Amino acid sequence: MDKTNFxxxxxxxxxxxxxxxxxxxxxxxxxxxxYRSMKRIIRELRQxxxxxxxxxxxxxxxxxxxNVLNIPExxxxxxxxxxxxxxxxxxxxxxxxxxxxxxxxTKADLxxxxxxxxxxxxxxxxxxxxxxxxxxxxxVTCKIGKEGITSxxxxxxxxxxxxxxxxxxxxxxxxxxxxxxxxxxxxxFMSYGTLRSFVxxxxxxxMADAELQSQFTIASYHIALAMEHLRSKMVVHCDLALRNILxxxxxxxxxxxxxxxxxxxxxxxxxxxSRKKQQKERVPLRWYPPEYFxxxxxxxxxxxxxxxxxxxxxxxxxxxxxSNLNTSEQVVYSICAGxxxxxxxxCRPEIEQVMQDCWLDPYTxxxxxxxxxxxLENVVESDGDYVDVDNQRMMNAEQK
Numbered sequence: 001m002d003k004t005n006f007x008x009x010x011x012x013x014x015x016x017x018x019x020x021x022x023x024x025x026x027x028x029x030x031x032x033x034x035y036r037s038m039k040r041i042i043r044e045l046r047q048x049x050x051x052x053x054x055x056x057x058x059x060x061x062x063x064x065x066x067n068v069l070n071i072p073e074x075x076x077x078x079x080x081x082x083x084x085x086x087x088x089x090x091x092x093x094x095x096x097x098x099x100x101x102x103x104x105x106t107k108a109d110l111x112x113x114x115x116x117x118x119x120x121x122x123x124x125x126x127x128x129x130x131x132x133x134x135x136x137x138x139x140v141t142c143k144i145g146k147e148g149i150t151s152x153x154x155x156x157x158x159x160x161x162x163x164x165x166x167x168x169x170x171x172x173x174x175x176x177x178x179x180x181x182x183x184x185x186x187x188x189f190m191s192y193g194t195l196r197s198f199v200x201x202x203x204x205x206x207m208a209d210a211e212l213q214s215q216f217t218i219a220s221y222h223i224a225l226a227m228e229h230l231r232s233k234m235v236v237h238c239d240l241a242l243r244n245i246l247x248x249x250x251x252x253x254x255x256x257x258x259x260x261x262x263x264x265x266x267x268x269x270x271x272x273x274s275r276k277k278q279q280k281e282r283v284p285l286r287w288y289p290p291e292y293f294x295x296x297x298x299x300x301x302x303x304x305x306x307x308x309x310x311x312x313x314x315x316x317x318x319x320x321x322x323s324n325l326n327t328s329e330q331v332v333y334s335i336c337a338g339x340x341x342x343x344x345x346x347c348r349p350e351i352e353q354v355m356q357d358c359w360l361d362p363y364t365x366x367x368x369x370x371x372x373x374x375x376l377e378n379v380v381e382s383d384g385d386y387v388d389v390d391n392q393r394m395m396n397a398e399q400k
Contacts, residue, residue: 169225171256
């Protein structure tokens with residue numbers, strides 16, 4: 001009896017093994033067939049042959065939706081068919097990725113009237129469009145890529161700006177030309193240039209204003225709102241500085257700009273810097289956190305560190321951070337050693353506390369931009385609860 005049960009068990013195991021091997025062979029044949037089919041399709045695409053794709057079998061993503069970006073498509077852009085999207089490297093995996101483009105504007109179509117700033121990868125100009133308008137704008141801010149900047153680098157910046165879509169405190173992209181040199185981006189016009197040049201130029205007027213600290217707090221609040229928006233879109237700025245914030249109406253209309261170094265974390269496998277550590281590496285060292293120099297790591301908390309530097313720059317009217325240090329080696333050593341910029345005595349305690357919190361090490365101790373927004377929002381609301389007593393008495397007297 002035991003021998004019979006033993007034989008039945010062996011038979012069952014043999015059947016299970018045989019079935020498993022059979023299914024594996026079938027699956028392998030199917031995979032091999034699929035692989036050969038894909039190779040044939042790719043080969044025929046490269047040879048330029050027409051291919052009939054069965055209805056309902058396409059897995060291409062739909063074209064970008066205007067509702068996602070809140071930016072209507074320009075009329076002269078080329079609309080790609082599903083087959084064209086298959087043939088190009090610019091796949092539609094991400095709806096904010098820049099489509100193939102016939103440039104509507106070139107440098108010859110613009111009159112560059114004023115230099116705004118020279119950045120790491122490009123030069124910003126105030127420009128006037130010579131023919132027509134760009135989405136209703138005749139005055140624009142134009143970024144022209146420097147020599148050596150590739151179209152792919154500019155396209156990455158376009159991708160980030162399109163993904164960020166509309167936010168009142170983020171610079172808005174109107175058009176771009178990455179098809180021919182000089183590569184350029186056309187953005188909304190900001191009348192007062194960078195915030196750094198603004199506070200430097202109007203230093204005397206600002207210092208004489210009794211409400212200066214309240215104005216600085218309002219501007220800081222709007223910058224924090226922009227950075228909170230970047231965080232919600234999984235975008236790390238990597239170059240937050242006073243020179244990269246533009247002003248239209250101080251302190252109520254300030255916008256974060258310059259996304260040349262920005263990274264979309266949804267398109268990355270690791271948050272570690274993709275840039276190799278080199279002696280001549282060009283990054284804004286004076287705005288970078290210690291964990292970058294120790295572990296080549298930059299995250300949202302790195303932008304929080306840079307935000308603290310921005311607050312300090314504002315309070316010192318555009319002074320260069322660590323201005324007493326002359327070499328990159330000295331700057332890196334001081335940051336890693338825990339040296340901080342000295343906060344001016346004129347800075348209000350609430351802002352000084354935010355600065356110190358932004359500069360905490362390790363980076364996990366720093367607040368998030370959502371935390372910073374709440375703190376600054378409370379300070380702004382508290383300032384709004386107070387009125388000038390003399391002015392209030394004068395208004396009451398006039399009413400009588």
